[in-house]
Amino acid sequence: MAYAIRRPSWPSIVLGLVVLAFLVFSLPPYFIGDTRVPATFALHYPLLVGHVMFGAVAMVCAVAQIWPGLRRRRPVLHRRTGRVYVATAIPAAACAMVIGAATPFGPILAVSNVLLAALWLWFTIRGYLAGRARHFGEHRRNMVYSATLAFSIITNRLWTPVLYITLNPLQHSVFDGNEEHFLWVVAGVGAWLGWTIPLAAVHWWMRRRPAIEPSSIPRTTATEPV
Numbered sequence: 001m002a003y004a005i006r007r008p009s010w011p012s013i014v015l016g017l018v019v020l021a022f023l024v025f026s027l028p029p030y031f032i033g034d035t036r037v038p039a040t041f042a043l044h045y046p047l048l049v050g051h052v053m054f055g056a057v058a059m060v061c062a063v064a065q066i067w068p069g070l071r072r073r074r075p076v077l078h079r080r081t082g083r084v085y086v087a088t089a090i091p092a093a094a095c096a097m098v099i100g101a102a103t104p105f106g107p108i109l110a111v112s113n114v115l116l117a118a119l120w121l122w123f124t125i126r127g128y129l130a131g132r133a134r135h136f137g138e139h140r141r142n143m144v145y146s147a148t149l150a151f152s153i154i155t156n157r158l159w160t161p162v163l164y165i166t167l168n169p170l171q172h173s174v175f176d177g178n179e180e181h182f183l184w185v186v187a188g189v190g191a192w193l194g195w196t197i198p199l200a201a202v203h204w205w206m207r208r209r210p211a212i213e214p215s216s217i218p219r220t221t222a223t224e225p226v
């Protein structure tokens with residue numbers, strides 16, 4: 001079957017560049033045994049490194065999976081990349097749940113971390129199982145939520161400095177000059193906003209476009225498992 005060559009759309013190019021910039025900024029310390037996150041228990045650092053490395057591979061795979069036309073033109077590559085996404089997102093989320101519960105940046109962030117990691121696991125596993133069962137509508141829905149949560153870690157990083165600057169005048173009046181509590185609130189609220197807003201936006205978008213495009217599942221894959 002011949003497929004028309006479609007140029008990648010602007011949103012996917014922008015997303016790819018944003019992910020690249022995020023990884024180029026975030027990864028280097030972890031290649032030389034360094035970190036920006038203070039350890040809170042003995043296994044914290046190895047789990048953090050595992051989280052960062054698995055998370056990075058999952059994020060790159062997620063960009064490939066939503067690249068327009070890949071699913072239709074290269075269904076085998078779509079399936080293989082999807083398997084690598086699942087195999088890396090699951091350990092990344094499991095590590096995030098453990099280090100997230102013990103974050104040095106306060107209890108509001110800890111609750112957000114654990115819930116976000118649990119949802120990331122939930123949507124990834126459900127999406128994988130739905131794909132295996134050939135329930136493609138459910139597979140697509142869950143995988144779009146899963147990828148949204150993976151990418152949301154980028155918006156998460158943007159909120160914290162914005163909140164730090166805008167809430168700074170309240171540090172003395174509301175927080176009695178306690179900088180640690182101020183930082184806990186800034187980091188915690190930034191994290192909640194970082195994933196709840198993209199998840200709500202994608203949920204709204206999916207409700208407007210609920211059906212899977214019939215042409216997006218190639219006939220040739222009809223007998224092959226995900």
Ligand code: HEM
Binds near residue numbers: 100101113
């Ligand atoms: C979506 C679920 C995710 C959760 C719940 C999560 C949670 C966490 C937690 C708890 C930390 C340690 C900092 C802290 O204690 O708050 C962390 C650090 C980090 N995570 Fe994630 N993460 C997620 C996804 C990702 C993804 C997909 C990547 C992609 C590479 C990633 C990259 C990183 C990096 C680079 C750090 C180290 C931060 C730094 O050095 O500044 N995370 N994450």
